[in-house]
Amino acid sequence: MALDKPYKDIPGTTIFDADQSRKGYWLNQFCMSLMKADNRARFKADEGAYLDEWPMSDAQKAAVRARDLNECIRLGGNIYFLAKIGATDGKSFQQMAGSMTGMTEAQYRDMMVGGGRSVEGNRHIGEGGDAQAHHQPQGTARKDA
DSSP: OOOOOGGGGSTTOOOOOHHHHHHTHHHHHHHHHTTSHHHHHHHHHOHHHHHTTSOOOHHHHHHHHHTOHHHHHHTTOOHHHHHHHHHHTTOOHHHHHHHHHTOOHHHHHHHHHTTOSOOTTOSOBOTTSOBSGGGOOTTOOOTTO
16 A cells, blocks of 8 residues: 655655665666766766666666766656766766756856745645644644644
């Protein structure tokens, strides 16, 4: 029986849960392989040949080749593993995050220094109009309790 996943409708968010982990297992293993210098060199020398050594889906391989990190996440990638691709390309995490939001590195940095994204439109609204009231962290009282 599938678990209830009330977080599935948070706009623009993919939660890395057990299902995502299973879906992205080989993608994430590939990313972790890039921790070794010889693997990074092989990948940079011939991306296609190196990717073909991994039992990833064609969509996962295409997303890696395109450096479409948002698609990699949708296909089961975990951002902390995907960071290894950016590091292999000589990119900082800030550069990677900027590319994922459609911003330049400077725009992304300025947004984060300014307090981050607005929460407006980025919340799950429960049936009673409350933002995830039935999933409050321990010690947080519900207004209707």
